Amino acid sequence: MANVKLAVIFYSMGGTNYQLAQWAAEGARETGAEVKVLKVEELAPQSVIEGNEVWKNTVEATKDVPVVTSADVEWADAIIFSVPTRFGNMPSQMKQFLDTQGGLWATGKTVNKVVSAMTSAQNPHGGQEATLLSLYTSMMHWGAIIATPGYTDPVLFGAGGNPYGTSVTVGQDGKMIEDVQAAVKHQAKRTVTVAEWVKKGQQ
Amino acid sequence: MANVKLAVIFYSMGGTNYQLAQWAAEGARETGAEVKVLKVEELAPQSVIEGNEVWKNTVEATKDVPVVTSADVEWADAIIFSVPTRFGNMPSQMKQFLDTQGGLWATGKTVNKVVSAMTSAQNPHGGQEATLLSLYTSMMHWGAIIATPGYTDPVLFGAGGNPYGTSVTVGQDGKMIEDVQAAVKHQAKRTVTVAEWVKKGQQ
Amino acid sequence: MANVKLAVIFYSMGGTNYQLAQWAAEGARETGAEVKVLKVEELAPQSVIEGNEVWKNTVEATKDVPVVTSADVEWADAIIFSVPTRFGNMPSQMKQFLDTQGGLWATGKTVNKVVSAMTSAQNPHGGQEATLLSLYTSMMHWGAIIATPGYTDPVLFGAGGNPYGTSVTVGQDGKMIEDVQAAVKHQAKRTVTVAEWVKKGQQ
Amino acid sequence: MANVKLAVIFYSMGGTNYQLAQWAAEGARETGAEVKVLKVEELAPQSVIEGNEVWKNTVEATKDVPVVTSADVEWADAIIFSVPTRFGNMPSQMKQFLDTQGGLWATGKTVNKVVSAMTSAQNPHGGQEATLLSLYTSMMHWGAIIATPGYTDPVLFGAGGNPYGTSVTVGQDGKMIEDVQAAVKHQAKRTVTVAEWVKKGQQ
Numbered sequence: 001m002a003n004v005k006l007a008v009i010f011y012s013m014g015g016t017n018y019q020l021a022q023w024a025a026e027g028a029r030e031t032g033a034e035v036k037v038l039k040v041e042e043l044a045p046q047s048v049i050e051g052n053e054v055w056k057n058t059v060e061a062t063k064d065v066p067v068v069t070s071a072d073v074e075w076a077d078a079i080i081f082s083v084p085t086r087f088g089n090m091p092s093q094m095k096q097f098l099d100t101q102g103g104l105w106a107t108g109k110t111v112n113k114v115v116s117a118m119t120s121a122q123n124p125h126g127g128q129e130a131t132l133l134s135l136y137t138s139m140m141h142w143g144a145i146i147a148t149p150g151y152t153d154p155v156l157f158g159a160g161g162n163p164y165g166t167s168v169t170v171g172q173d174g175k176m177i178e179d180v181q182a183a184v185k186h187q188a189k190r191t192v193t194v195a196e197w198v199k200k201g202q203q
Numbered sequence: 204m205a206n207v208k209l210a211v212i213f214y215s216m217g218g219t220n221y222q223l224a225q226w227a228a229e230g231a232r233e234t235g236a237e238v239k240v241l242k243v244e245e246l247a248p249q250s251v252i253e254g255n256e257v258w259k260n261t262v263e264a265t266k267d268v269p270v271v272t273s274a275d276v277e278w279a280d281a282i283i284f285s286v287p288t289r290f291g292n293m294p295s296q297m298k299q300f301l302d303t304q305g306g307l308w309a310t311g312k313t314v315n316k317v318v319s320a321m322t323s324a325q326n327p328h329g330g331q332e333a334t335l336l337s338l339y340t341s342m343m344h345w346g347a348i349i350a351t352p353g354y355t356d357p358v359l360f361g362a363g364g365n366p367y368g369t370s371v372t373v374g375q376d377g378k379m380i381e382d383v384q385a386a387v388k389h390q391a392k393r394t395v396t397v398a399e400w401v402k403k404g405q406q
Numbered sequence: 407m408a409n410v411k412l413a414v415i416f417y418s419m420g421g422t423n424y425q426l427a428q429w430a431a432e433g434a435r436e437t438g439a440e441v442k443v444l445k446v447e448e449l450a451p452q453s454v455i456e457g458n459e460v461w462k463n464t465v466e467a468t469k470d471v472p473v474v475t476s477a478d479v480e481w482a483d484a485i486i487f488s489v490p491t492r493f494g495n496m497p498s499q500m501k502q503f504l505d506t507q508g509g510l511w512a513t514g515k516t517v518n519k520v521v522s523a524m525t526s527a528q529n530p531h532g533g534q535e536a537t538l539l540s541l542y543t544s545m546m547h548w549g550a551i552i553a554t555p556g557y558t559d560p561v562l563f564g565a566g567g568n569p570y571g572t573s574v575t576v577g578q579d580g581k582m583i584e585d586v587q588a589a590v591k592h593q594a595k596r597t598v599t600v601a602e603w604v605k606k607g608q609q
Numbered sequence: 610m611a612n613v614k615l616a617v618i619f620y621s622m623g624g625t626n627y628q629l630a631q632w633a634a635e636g637a638r639e640t641g642a643e644v645k646v647l648k649v650e651e652l653a654p655q656s657v658i659e660g661n662e663v664w665k666n667t668v669e670a671t672k673d674v675p676v677v678t679s680a681d682v683e684w685a686d687a688i689i690f691s692v693p694t695r696f697g698n699m700p701s702q703m704k705q706f707l708d709t710q711g712g713l714w715a716t717g718k719t720v721n722k723v724v725s726a727m728t729s730a731q732n733p734h735g736g737q738e739a740t741l742l743s744l745y746t747s748m749m750h751w752g753a754i755i756a757t758p759g760y761t762d763p764v765l766f767g768a769g770g771n772p773y774g775t776s777v778t779v780g781q782d783g784k785m786i787e788d789v790q791a792a793v794k795h796q797a798k799r800t801v802t803v804a805e806w807v808k809k810g811q812q
Contacts, residue, residue: 043652086708087707087708087714087746087751088332088746088747088749089698089699089704089743089746089747090698090704091708092701092704092708095695095698095701095704096652096701096705098695098696098701099696099701105557105696108558123360123363123364123365124363124365125327125332125365127332127366127746128328128332129330129331130332130746133333134698134743136542136546136552137697137698137739138697138698140542140552140556140697141556141569141696142696143556143557144556145552145600146542146546147552148549149549150517150547151514152517160326160328161325161327161328162327163291163329163330163546164328164546167328194551194604196607197603197606197607198600198603198604200603200606200607201599201600201602201604201606201607246498246502289501290504290511290543290547291544291546291547292495292496292540292544293501294505295498295499295501295502295504298495298498298502299501301492301498302492302498311761313759314759315803330543336742337495337540339749340493340494340533340536340742343494343755343773344760344772345493345759346757346760346772348755350755351752352752353720353751353753354714354750355717355720396810397754400807400809400811401803401807401810403806403809403810404803404805404809404810494772494773529766529771530733530734530771531733531738531770531771531772532771532772533738534734535697535734535737536738536739536742536773539739563732566732567733567734567735568732569735569736573734
């Protein structure tokens with residue numbers, strides 16, 4: 001799958017979705033895919049971030065991660081999104097990125113991207129499913145091809161069995177409760193594999 | 204709240220949702236509400252049920268529970284639904300019940316019922332959120348008033364923090380993994396309380 | 407695309423979704439796909455159907471259409487669903503069919519089916535979007551690959567521009583209001599095309 | 610209903626949702642409610658707005674409309690949201706507003722607000738339903754009480770029969786295609802009426 005190009009696009013405030021993004025990149029690279037890990041632009045003012053130790057640390061830890069652009073979406077054969085839930089929907093930062101891709105969308109350049117998504121929340125049922133589904137609804141507008149994990153591998157059951165994408169619960173201490181690394185890697189491989197089929201088919 | 208009439212309408216194959224329904228009834232009765240616990244009609248053939256020990260036991264355990272009718276919906280000020288997830292949506296048995304209420308709906312008799320819902324699944328993220336949301340979408344067609352638990356009580360966090368309604372994971376042994384009894388009772392009280400406001404307001 | 411096998415699975419009470427299914431079959435056959443048009447089992451009692459002239463006529467018109475089975479799902483590389491909306495969700499008849507595919511699902515035989523869906527309603531915004539999305543949520547549980555029309559062809563704008571799948575409004579007289587034939591055929595071709603990519607990729 | 614406080618919160622780029630918001634305010638005021646019409650903060654840079662005549666005109670036309678704050682949410686008994694669809698979901702501007710209400714939410718001050726929503730799109734099925742449903746999912750996290758129009762008045766059928774909230778199609782010329790004014794007013798009255806019941810009940 002050396003010729004599949006994957007963009008892993010994340011928003012992370014506490015570090016969890018950056019970690020998920022890195023695991024996805026790792027899993028995809030093991031298949032030979034070319035991977036870019038990319039963050040969406042922050043909307044919060046610097047002063048608010050400064051006042052929150054965890055957030056500040058995440059901004060610092062991701063300071064060398066490039067901000068995603070339309071050119072990255074155009075470049076990609078496959079996209080994996082990774083975002084925390086915000087009231088059962090993607091965060092505004094990710095929504096803002098999607099909303100500003102209208103130009104790309106209007107010229108048909110979002111069509112046939114193979115996509116899947118990952119998420120995190122502080123409660124086990126705190127909007128994980130709804131957040132993933134919100135991303136897929138938007139992707140249908142893009143003409144993307146949606147390939148979620150479903151129950152395609154036993155490793156998914158250990159990670160909570162979310163068929164819409166890997167989701168993880170984050171404890172009060174900011175640490176992930178379930179061990180989802182293997183599930184993330186499986187999801188990344190599946191996304192890249194389907195993208196390879198789609199890419200070859202289009203050639 | 205002596206004058207609020209609550210219908211708890213469930214479908215249960217393994218007993219979990221019958222148990223949730225009974226807890227909801229208990230919680231509602233503690234507020235003084237008049238409660239009916241009602242099952243929806245089974246669609247599976249008797250022969251299939253006979254071949255499944257757990258299912259057969261549930262059918263036996265619920266044999267004296269009345270089958271819900273349009274008259275029950277008309278009677279109710281409030282409705283709590285309780286169903287297992289089936290591929291991220293309510294089971295066909297519950298859908299069949301809703302679908303056959305077209306006559307009641309067409310005469311405006313589903314309007315202003317105060318509703319909430321509960322669910323169960325075998326995986327922690329096995330469609331709990333999506334199933335609850337599927338019920339609410341249909342309820343918007345009915346002109347119902349939707350009052351989910353949200354995060355209106357600390358007891359909800361212990362039950363998994365599902366803001367759309369109480370949800371529980373059922374293990375391989377058929378037993379509930381989280382302790383959701385207090386969350387169910389809170390949800391029932393909230394549903395009845397909002398129904399009381401709506402009922403008084405309409406008088 | 408001679409080797410792609412497409413199952414068009416519909417439920418129709420008034421004839422609209424049977425018509426949509428036939429157009430989809432036509433569009434798919436033009437690409438060389440092998441197509442089966444299949445109905446789901448009726449749940450309504452014969453007496454109710456007899457009392458409704460339109461419904462009776464549809465049952466009569468579709469009496470030679472085979473009832474879909476698990477073997478058809480297993481056979482298919484691609485599936486197009488076509489259903490009327492029922493309170494913003496698929497009808498119980500279709501849900502019952504999906505729910506009874508648990509055996510197939512448990513053995514992984516629903517994985518990688520390429521799917522899309524079509525729908526109808528009596529109001530322009532009477533649940534068309536929500537109904538299509540309800541089918542896709544279930545398909546994610548199946549591990550299916552979802553390829554909706556998006557805005558992949560200008561013909562879709564004339565049909566109402568529903569990116570989730572072709573949808574049509576049915577007037578009081580039972581006739582379709584928008585002209586969606588070309589959109590249906592485009593959708594069928596897109597579904598088959600993606601299925602061909604996936605099928606070849608898996609070989 | 611003199612004592613019901615309604616916040617109509619909108620985002621508008623082309624003027625449609627500002628118009629819907631004004632009609633909602635008008636309908637609510639006819640019932641005696643106290644109404645604030647409020648816009649969410651813009652996220653687009655001034656230079657982008659300047660380059661778009663229609664957008665610039667809307668910003669100019671709404672320059673005296675106050676930007677909504679947490680204090681407005683706290684003040685309100687009822688909220689009506691009005692937003693254009695952006696890829697089947699609310700625009701990032703509205704999402705950003707919701708996301709930044711975490712402080713209010715954490716102190717329970719979003720509970721029992723009575724809410725409904727309105728939307729617009731350029732295609733008749735361009736995400737109207739999905740956008741409204743995305744708002745309600747978030748509102749369930751807030752512990753809000755959702756009172757959509759359903760089919761509670763014949764006027765709704767003329768406006769497209771969207772049970773989740775009034776939705777309108779905007780033509781290439783920027784003008785609304787359906788006549789939804791009466792439907793908007795009905796929705797506003799229903800939202801205020803249910804809010805009055807809830808408010809009285811809580812006293």
